[in-house]
Amino acid sequence: MVASSTASNLEREDHQRDADFNKAMHGSSAQARGGVAAMFRKGGSAKQAAVDEYFKHWDNKRAEDETPEERAARTAEYATLTRHYYNLATDLYEYGWGQSFHFCRFSQCEPFYQAIARHEHYLAHQIGIKEGMKVLDVGCGVGGPAREIAKFTGAHITGLNNNDYQIERATHYAFKEGLSDQLKFVKGDFMQMSFPDNSFDAVYAIEATCHAPTLKGIYSEIFRVLKPGGVFGVYEWLMTDEYDNDNLRHREIRLGIEQGDGISNMCKVSEGLDAIKDSGFEMLHHEDLAMRPDALPWYWPLAGELRYIQSVGDIFTIVRMTTWGRTIAHG
Incomplete structure (x- = not known):
């Protein structure tokens, strides 16, 4: 069963086409x-075809000229946009960041990968994921969080992804780490999941549902496949409610984030909270973790600034994000 309120407005899936492109x-x-x-x-x-398909939505388009019709056209191709973004960006993400494609909080002198894992453990703990539970990872990337949470909790995790290459990577890594019995990765559009109603004990999404055309649509699908009484935990990318669509600079920043991250339509915090409630969920907890008084900012690995180095491992993290390191990756 697919949520009837959104199915008629969604992209048609073609798994054979995607598999053929992935092979090519x-x-x-x-x-x-x-x-x-x-x-x-x-x-x-x-x-080159992936580059052309992705950048047709962005080339020669400025925030001051963007029309609602252009945004609607981009949103209508949300799945293709996201799929080709990750066809192009996945290897770069692994090179520059690792196998968990998300930000996190940092403590003083905390190694980068330890902080990433702690962020995943925190979400699993907040949700209450336990050994033997059947859990869905919505937009699983190459499976970094799924592997970490599986080891941390003992749960059985299904990763959902619309990018064949990432599914292959995730399956490969799970096998290498001896987790094939705990993890499986399936192809699908998270806006029209193939899972029956009430399939999972818990669901989580880590900086993935921002790729949805509407947050209410994706949250409603998650509500459908989650068992009654189950918990959904999400780290969501949202703009603060200070965003003003009449402010050109605000629109430029939003468009830059959307283009740089394969997002068809960024939303505000208030819109995200409304979408959660309108989808049938009871809100148990929400906060902007970026507002925590941490010793280091969440974005420091992207800054490429030597002043943030606290350990030998940080040297490699910082160097990859300097102009020199990015040139090596692109060149």
Whole structure:
């Protein structure tokens, strides 16, 4: 069963088309050791097709000229937009960030990957994920959070993803870490999931549902597949309610985030909270974690500033984000 309120407005899925494109672009690169190794094993013509398909929504489009019709056209192709964004960005993410594609909070002298794992543990703990539970990871990337939460809790986790390459990477990593019995990764559009109603004991999403055309649509689907009494936990990308659509600078920042991250339509915090409630959920807790008084800002790994280095490991994190490190990745 698919939520009837959104199904008529969604992109038609074509898994065979996507599989053929994945083979043409990525070939066997999903088995490569890491992001850099995989970057140089792509099909050139397919890669160019992904570039063209993605940037048709952004090239020569400025915030001051953008029309509601252009935003609607981009939102209508939300699945294709996201799929091609990750066809192009996945290897770079792995090279520059790791296998968990999300931000996190940082404590003083805390290693980068420890902070990433702690952020995932915190969400699993808040949700109440326990051993043996059947859990859905909505927009699972290459499976970094799923593997960490599976090891932390003992739960059985299904990762949902609309990008074939990421599914191959996630499956490969799960096998390498001996987690194939606990984890499985399936192809699908999270706006029209193929799972029956009441399928999962818990659901989480980590900086993934921002790719949805509407938050109410994705949250309603999650509510449908979650068992009664189950808990959904989400780290969501939202603009603060200070966003003013009449302010050109605000619109420029929003458009820059959308283009840089494959997002068809960024929403405000108030819109996200309304979508949760309108989807049938009871709100148990919400907060802006960026407002916590942490010793280091959540964005420091992106800054490329040497002043944030606290350990030997941080040197490599920072260097990858300097102008020199980014040039190596692009070049």
